[in-house]
Amino acid sequence: MPELPEIETLCRQLQPIILNEKIHGFEVLDSRLGNIDTMVGRKITSVVRKGKSLEIELDKSDRLILHLRMTGRFQWQSSHQALPSHTRFIMAFTHGRILCIDPRRFATVNLRDNVCRNNSVIDPSQEYPVSELWKIAGVKRLPVKSFLIDQRFLAGIGNIYACEILYEASINPWRQTFSVSKQEWTRIATVTQDILHRAIACRGTSVSDWRDLFGNKGEYQNELKVYRREGYPCPRCHDAIHRMRLSGRGTYFCPSCQI
DNA sequence: CGAACGACCTGTTCGC
DNA sequence: TGCGAACAGGTCGTTC
Numbered sequence: 001m002p003e004l005p006e007i008e009t010l011c012r013q014l015q016p017i018i019l020n021e022k023i024h025g026f027e028v029l030d031s032r033l034g035n036i037d038t039m040v041g042r043k044i045t046s047v048v049r050k051g052k053s054l055e056i057e058l059d060k061s062d063r064l065i066l067h068l069r070m071t072g073r074f075q076w077q078s079s080h081q082a083l084p085s086h087t088r089f090i091m092a093f094t095h096g097r098i099l100c101i102d103p104r105r106f107a108t109v110n111l112r113d114n115v116c117r118n119n120s121v122i123d124p125s126q127e128y129p130v131s132e133l134w135k136i137a138g139v140k141r142l143p144v145k146s147f148l149i150d151q152r153f154l155a156g157i158g159n160i161y162a163c164e165i166l167y168e169a170s171i172n173p174w175r176q177t178f179s180v181s182k183q184e185w186t187r188i189a190t191v192t193q194d195i196l197h198r199a200i201a202c203r204g205t206s207v208s209d210w211r212d213l214f215g216n217k218g219e220y221q222n223e224l225k226v227y228r229r230e231g232y233p234c235p236r237c238h239d240a241i242h243r244m245r246l247s248g249r250g251t252y253f254c255p256s257c258q259i
Numbered sequence: 260c261g262a263a264c265g266a267c268c269t270g271t272t273c274g275c
Numbered sequence: 276t277g278c279g280a281a282c283a284g285g286t287c288g289t290t291c
Contacts, residue, residue: 002284032268052285070284071269086269104268106285142262151286158284208271208283247263250282 002068003052004125004156005199005220006210010074011049013213017076018044018093023058025092030102033089036111039064051121051155061114066100072107075099076213103209124154125196130182130189137177137185144180145173146247148188157192160205160227163252165192167226170236172258173251198223226252 002010022043028035042058049055056064068074075084078096088107091098100107122128133154137147148154148162157165166173168191171184180188204210204218207228211217225235230243234254243252 006284067285069267069286072284102268103270104283106268108286140261146262149285160284205284210284248265 002072002204002210003158003161004049005161005196005202006204006212006218007049007052007054007068007156008125008200009203009212009218011047011054013076014054014074014098015047017096017213018056018098019047020044021093021095023091024094025090027090027092028088029090030088030105032105033109036064036109039111051123051151052158057114063112063114065108065110065112067108068100068102069104069106069108071104071209072100072102073209073211074213075101075211075215098213121151121155122153124156124189124192125200127193128189130186133189134182134185137180140177142177143173143246144171144175144177144188145251147177149249156196159249159251160207160224161192161195161199163227164195164225167253167258168195170258172255173246173253226254228252 020043022041023039026037026040039058042060044056045059046057052067054066056066058064076096076098083099084101086101086103088100088102088105089109122132136153140147145162145166148157148165149159165188169188171180171188199205199220202219203212203216205220205224206217207221226241229241229252232241234241234257237254237257239254239256241252242255243250245251
């Protein structure tokens, strides 16, 4: 489920370990991934998150773009232990190695030129002018939840956090974006930052596969109000949480207090 | 052009 | 218990 808080967690955990280190070896164990061994011998100059991607900058202006999709995770091993099943690639350093483990094999790793593209995509965990959102969303006709998880506008929100954000903001996921007032967008932006920051502090949400770099579960699953809580009482009004499909995704909400 | 849907994979859970 | 269907964090390409 790696969404923004989970990738941010990995990013922060990786920085002190691999920054300024040289990549000692790179081994691909899944034929679905392209073989990119040109990174061997290169030094890591920065590790940043962009949306749900992890970008590792190498010397000589290249960057590795890693995306974990649904079930991908990274595991640090400081000494050689057995490889867990579903290990898809290994990035080795002199003092340890990073394993990418991914049962569903959707995760990707790509080497790209470090050409500066100006991306105007909003990072929802940072301060940003809400009028930007209001301008884009005001002319659209689609459910507000679909808008929140569309990575072209806000980068980093996925299904779990979209459900939680709309619950906290008391907004029905099926509301059309153009019907959401500027004041409501402000509320969405505020609760989004609160939830994402809290989830980062909890090192993510482990409802299933997710583990951090050191194999530990996150803690935010203990704070979920609606996600995967169909039939449980709404913490606000005590009516039952419902689950319905919205463009193919399981959507959890309180029909009584999300208007 | 934009939105909906299936595809990409594998593992787990649910219902009969 | 056993088996098939439905479902799962995300994105992409095709279709309407």
